[in-house]
Amino acid sequence: MIPTHGVIMCEPETAVAQLRQGIEQAYDRYVAIAALRHYFPWVFTEFAGRADHMPIRQGKPVPDFLRHFGTTWVVIAANGEALVMDCGSPAIVKTLQQCQADGEITQVTACWVTHYHDDHVDAMPEFQAAFPCPTYAVDVVADVVEAPRAFRLACISPAVTRIDHRTREGERWTWNEFQLTAYTLPGQTYYHGRLLVEGRGLRLFFAGDSFTMAGIDDYCMGNRNLLGANVGYDRCLALISELQPTHIFNCHVMDAFDFTAEEIRFMRANLAERETLYTALVAWDHANYGLDEHWVRCYPYEQDVVAGQLVKLRVEFTNHSAGAKVAQCRPILPRTWAQVIQEQQVTIAAHSDGVVDFSISIPSDASKLNQTHTPKRIVIPVEITYAGQPLGQFREAIFVLHA
DSSP states (O other): OOOSSSOOOSOHHHHHHHHHHHHHHHHHHHHHTBTHHHHOGGGGGGGTTOTTSOOOOOOBOOOTTEEEETTEEEEEOTTSEEEEEOOOSHHHHHHHHHHHHTTSOSEEEEEEOOBOBHHHHTTHHHHHHHOOOOEEEEHHHHHHHHOGGGOOOTTBOOOOOOOSEEEOTTOEEEETTEEEEEEEOOSSSSSBEEEEEEETTEEEEEOTTSEETTEEOOOOGGGOOOOSTTSHHHHHHHHHHHHOOSEEEOTTOSSBBOOOHHHHHHHHHHHHHHHHHHHTTSSSSSTHHHHOTTSEEEESSEEEEETTOEEEEEEEEEOOSSSOEEEEEEEOOOGGGOOOOOOEEEEEOTTOEEEEEEEEEOOTTGGGGOTTOSOEEEEEEEEEEETTEEEEEEEEEEEEEEO
8 A cells, every 4th residue: 555645555454454443542532522522412422421531511600790692701890891702793792782772781891802713703893893992812812813814724714803902921900800810722722812800709711712511622623732741732721720710611602611620630631642642643753743734834824915025924833843853945936937936944943933034026027917907816835845854835825916
């Protein structure tokens, strides 16, 4: 058996049997703590009652000063002011305006953005026009929602959100009778934040989409769910263990919930086991090369260009290995531009990011080649060699050429 990638297998039946066993073990460990069991229990009926799977917890009542609309949580202070988290639909803006008209809230005075997914930020421009309050987010979220075209991510919204305050890790501030603390939370997506709200004798952990009563929400490699000690969900669970919230909230779940110390230990042990199982399935020295769709990425992914302009393009790498790696790359420009970019390389330390920067000159006659006089999308493939392995035109960026 000769695969398109990997080694030639002289005993195909044995190889396929090993692969099947590995996939089944990996999937079993996925299901054991999968948040999707809460949303779609009928999909996982064959696993029901397994002793080595984490039981699905019951929800707990939501404090009476909280409201939940769509994917939006609202905290209402004693004076009637509202702290709003995410706004994915214009209907939420109308609902908040109706709450204000009914006297349920006096005014909206703060907004927190959990992450960039379209069902959480599609209506943020409308929200910010209707409620001119400060908007907060952690740096990694702010980077994406302020310039979504610069990223190629699953479920990204094209809506541009204004972030008035980029929070530092662990930054605390007071909002009415509550103490707020901001943290990054690389859970459901790598570009994710969480907010701890303390007050009225409670510790409320707003986790975006990262958890349900059934476990963790890591179903999409485009979200960059990383495995390893103190990264990805392991870091998230360590933070929950440290902060010990009384309530955890998911933007898609009506009830609150929490996790016991034993459940947190179980989930972290599961993730450690997966790291070994998944690594055995990929043709790399760590599972994250297979799980992280964006371990190589172009920044900005999409940008506007004009003829005669000098533009910047950065190729970013995440080295998921235990040792340093050398990456080489070069953009491949259209043949009609009659120019070749020289290959560059970077040595990237273990478990670190590395970048290669290019300056690209857009030909002065490039716009003449665009006969339609409308913006033209030009794909710029990037040819990559990593750790001596040629990956071909493994990533791309988009130039939108304007006349």
